[in-house]
Amino acid sequence: MVILPSQSSVVQSVPSALHPxxxxxxxxxxxxxxxxxxxxxxxxxxxxxxxxxxxxxxxxxxxxxxxxxxxxxxxxxxxxxxxxxxxxxxxxxxxxxxxxxxxxxxxxxxxxxxxxxxxxxxxxxYRRGLVIGGSLPEFRPVTEEERAMLGRRIVDLLADLHSVDAESVGLSNLGRPEGMLSRMVEGWEKRANLAYGADTPKGITRTAHWLRNRIPIQQPTCLLHSDFKLDNIILDPVSLEPRALIDWDMGTRGDPMVDLATLLSYWSQAGDPEAMQKLAQMPTAQAGFPTRSNVLEIYARRTGADLSSFKFYRVLAMFKLTVVFMQLHAKYRRGEVANEKYEAFGPLSIGLLDFTEAIASGALH
Missing domain, CATH: 3.30.200.20 (Phosphorylase Kinase; domain 1)
Known part of the structure; x- marks a missing residue:
């Protein structure tokens, strides 16, 4: 861990996460x-x-x-x-x-x-701590060594969650694991059409067709977070150790590869297309963080997971992310939000859809 002049001074300088x-x-x-x-x-x-x-x-x-x-x-x-x-x-x-x-x-x-x-x-x-979004904090240096540690710790945390016995915490009836992959394909295509109607990009239909023809046998059911990424983890501002995992409104039970692929849909890296850089959900393109391939290796070592069908999950997660930004942009188009950031989600979703189709074709990963 980087040596800091005063742990208390670091904690006190954590920027406020509250609106003015x-x-x-x-x-x-x-x-x-x-x-x-x-x-x-x-x-x-x-x-x-x-x-x-x-x-x-x-x-x-x-x-x-x-x-x-x-x-x-x-x-x-x-x-x-x-x-x-x-x-x-x-x-x-x-x-x-x-x-x-x-x-x-x-x-x-x-x-x-x-x-x-x-x-x-x-x-x-309420758990106090540091939340890191698309960029590393300015108030506190984060070394390459710490970035590597943080990247590994994120993956370890996901593996820890997937090892929880749902029955032991009264969640054995949560969700509908059986057939979830088929429902996800159909559901996210439907959401795209609801958001854009006649303006829905043709790539949505092409990608849904690609996924529909490649649905794998589901892996053993576990607890899923369903939106697992860095800014849903509250960190100790000094050690960067996780203090809490938040934002559970889409939690369920199902195939663990869905969670892993969701994480990688946010995990940008050097050489990614412009849309992934503009997505700016996690600062993982910076030196020190594991690459997406490294993440898969870390998770597989921890869990023994079978990654032979992972391309399907990777495309599915990117497809879902594309539609999420289409939905946000549709809110702007309908006048439900005035935030100009939402206007940019239209071209961003098109860029993400292009990246999704490139992954499906094997041109990118």
Whole structure:
């Protein structure tokens, strides 16, 4: 580990992950306080809870309840794609998973009544730490040696999750593992068509056809995170060791290769096409981080996984990522969001689709 002048100074200099005061999307805190009082919780509303920044999905707020900090989590406003932003699913996972997987925050309350905040919500444990997105932090140097360590630790964390016995944490009935690969192909093609209609790129149909004709026999079922990437891992700002794995609203049970391929769909590296560089989800193209091939080797050594059909999963994950950005761009086209960043998701999704077809053809990997 890099030697730092003062561990406390590093911790204190971690940038705020909260929106500036006055820039939050407000909630009905009085209604929430009344609701929570009925369940034995005392919400402090002497100051308005602060909203966490970052991301394009669920809304997260730092709340003070019973003298302790917690996170309130709810879906964003507007139309919600099928199966996304599922607070009940996330609560079901997090109310017990922490017992066998300590990096999962403990969830303590779920409310399905949309009359309170306009959407279902949950309250879960808050873990302080550092979140790294598309670039490395400026306040703290990260050496090549640390990047290599962090890359390996990410893969180890995924292997640790996949080793959890779902039955031991009351999740043996989570999801529908049987036939999930076929459903994913059909479901993501349908989402693309719903997002763009007659403007749906022809590559969507071609890729769905490629996948439909190559669905492998599923590997043994395990717990899946379904959006496993670096910015969903909260890190110790000094050691860079993981403190929490968050964002479980799409968690399920199924084929572990789906999680591994999802991770690699965000894992850029030197020589990638422009779309992968603009994606900027993880800083893994920088020197020191393992390559995607290295990641597969690390995971296979840890788990003994059969990677002979991995190309299918790689194309499927890139196909899904393409459609996710199509959906975000469609929100902008429909006027549901005014953030100009969403306008760029149109050409980005086309670039990702081109990359997906290149992987399918064998031209790239």
């Amino acid at each position: 005061i006055g820039h939050e999307l407000p909630q009905d805190w009085s209604a929430l306080r009344a609701h929570l009082n009925q369940h034995g919780f005392d919400l402090d509303v002497s100051e308005a809870p602060r909203q966490f920044s970052g991301g394009f999905g669920n809304l997260n707020y730092l709340v003070m309840m019973n003298g302790r900090e917690w996170v309130l989590r709810r879906p964003p406003p507007g139309n919600i794609p099928p199966g996304a932003n599922d607070m009940l699913r996330e609560f079901t996972i997090l109310k017990n998973l922490w017992k066998a997987f300590p990096l999962a925050p403990k969830a303590i309350h779920f409310c399905a009544d949309t009359a309170i905040l306009g959407a279902p919500f949950l309250i879960m444990e």
